[in-house]
Amino acid sequence: MRAAMFYEPGDVRMEDVPEPEPGPGEILVRIGAALTCGTDVKTFKRGHPTLIKEVPSPFGHEFGGPSRRSAKGSKIGGPACGWWQQIRRRATVATTARSGTSRCARTSPS
Numbered sequence: 001m002r003a004a005m006f007y008e009p010g011d012v013r014m015e016d017v018p019e020p021e022p023g024p025g026e027i028l029v030r031i032g033a034a035l036t037c038g039t040d041v042k043t044f045k046r047g048h049p050t051l052i053k054e055v056p057s058p059f060g061h062e063f064g065g066p067s068r069r070s071a072k073g074s075k076i077g078g079p080a081c082g083w084w085q086q087i088r089r090r091a092t093v094a095t096t097a098r099s100g101t102s103r104c105a106r107t108s109p110s
Contacts, residue, residue: 006059009047022070029091032065064092
């Protein structure tokens, strides 16, 4: 698969990388659309202390597309919360901080 890989501030490269295996509580999403936000611009310019923990690292965190597969035994919240376990459903990444008090926050993976 192709991925944008972050090497250092100002150095992001499109590369062929192995397709990852989803871990417990995760699904693998085939990216159909990706967006750039202010955090991406700041990370590109100066790096990021928590998004980029090692280099090279996949770059970007806002995307959506059809799910391809989930880890065996994954327990992902229901469709009312936007988390999907069924394959070929559309998924998106929620890039917000959760309160931990709503039904979705209690049922979705950490």
